[in-house]
Amino acid sequence: MSCPDKFVEYMHDFLDEDIAPENERELRAHLQTCQACETHFKELKKAVAFVQSTAHVKAPDHFTAGVMAALPKERKKVEVNR
Amino acid sequence: METIVNSRISQVLKGDQNAYGEIVELYKDKIFQLCYRMLGNRHEAEDIAQEAFIRAYINIHSFNQNKKFSSWIYRIATNLCIDRIRKKKPDYFLDAEVPGTDGLNMYSQIASETSLPEEELESLELQETVQKEIAKLPEKYRTVIVLKYIEELSLNEISEILDLPLGTVKTRMHRGREALRQQLRNV
Numbered sequence: 001m002s003c004p005d006k007f008v009e010y011m012h013d014f015l016d017e018d019i020a021p022e023n024e025r026e027l028r029a030h031l032q033t034c035q036a037c038e039t040h041f042k043e044l045k046k047a048v049a050f051v052q053s054t055a056h057v058k059a060p061d062h063f064t065a066g067v068m069a070a071l072p073k074e075r076k077k078v079e080v081n082r
Numbered sequence: 083m084e085t086i087v088n089s090r091i092s093q094v095l096k097g098d099q100n101a102y103g104e105i106v107e108l109y110k111d112k113i114f115q116l117c118y119r120m121l122g123n124r125h126e127a128e129d130i131a132q133e134a135f136i137r138a139y140i141n142i143h144s145f146n147q148n149k150k151f152s153s154w155i156y157r158i159a160t161n162l163c164i165d166r167i168r169k170k171k172p173d174y175f176l177d178a179e180v181p182g183t184d185g186l187n188m189y190s191q192i193a194s195e196t197s198l199p200e201e202e203l204e205s206l207e208l209q210e211t212v213q214k215e216i217a218k219l220p221e222k223y224r225t226v227i228v229l230k231y232i233e234e235l236s237l238n239e240i241s242e243i244l245d246l247p248l249g250t251v252k253t254r255m256h257r258g259r260e261a262l263r264q265q266l267r268n269v
Contacts, residue, residue: 012256016237040263047262051231054212059114060128064106067135071099 003030003037011041015048083108087151094142102142106135109152112233113159119228120163122217130166134159149242156233156243160225167221215265223258226251 010027013019019027031038087108093101113134117127138145138155145154216224229240237255241248 009256012252012259015259016252016255018237018252043263043267044259047259047266048231050212050266051216051227051262053208054119054216054232055209057111057115057118059110059131060124063110063114063128063132064103066128067106067110067132067139068099068103070132070136071102071139 003034007034007037008040011037011044015044084150088147091142091145091147091151094139102139105151109155110135112152113155116156116159116228116233117163119213119216119232120160120221120224121166122213126166130162131159134162137162150239153239153242156229156235157245160229160243164221164225215262218265219258219261223254223261226254227258227262230255 007027007030010019010023014024014027031041087105090101090105094105110131114127114131117131117134118124121127121130134155137158145151216228219227225244226240229235229243230237235243237248237251241251244251
């Protein structure tokens with residue numbers, strides 16, 4: 001790809017929702033005319049959508065009980081000593 | 083949410099251990115999910131997520147209540163995951179015989195650990211592909227990608243969790259996305 005690196009930078013700034021308006025205009029205009037950069041941008045968006053497509057997972061049922069059972073007991077002693 | 087958490091933390095600090103259970107309940111799914119996506123294995127994820135909550139409990143007196151508890155527990159869990167990834171080495175081979183099992187190898191161990199009901203509903207194949215591609219990312223890129231796109235945190239929160247300047251987080255995010263893009267061209 002022979003385009004200036006700044007366009008890839010702009011793509012990432014765009015994906016971070018942190019792009020200056022004038023840079024966004026420049027990027028959009030460039031994507032209209034450059035097939036290679038347009039493909040690059042699409043691939044980046046695809047990569048993001050791909051990661052976002054993972055199912056949400058939940059902790060196992062006994063998780064909290066497991067943590068509570070594993071906590072050191074010292075605090076109870078502190079209470080008794082008071 | 084932070085108000086509830088802070089009042090529970092005050093109770094814990096006064097010696098009420100049970101109040102900690104409520105804090106665990108509030109964050110367990112997020113922390114387990116982070117560990118699962120970082121490590122790619124439920125058993126390890128559960129171990130590390132539990133360890134994170136235990137460490138947070140032990141160090142609760144050092145938590146600054148003016149800050150977000152979620153960022154703090156995320157930081158503890160993230161550091162534990164990174165330690166685990168770094169220590170992990172291929173110290174066994176899948177086709178090596180498991181001692182004392184008369185011919186069983188590690189493949190047969192894995193087979194018994196397949197899908198869970200909630201995941202069967204999803205396209206299992208896609209889920210596995212995503213997990214595999216995330217696991218290929220170097221750990222510093224994997225961390226920011228998981229925090230941003232799976233835990234849905236802002237770049238500012240990620241910068242706080244990782245104790246890194248915002249600019250560094252952005253650079254890693256950019257490189258992480260580029261790495262994923264390269265990997266996914268072949269999917």
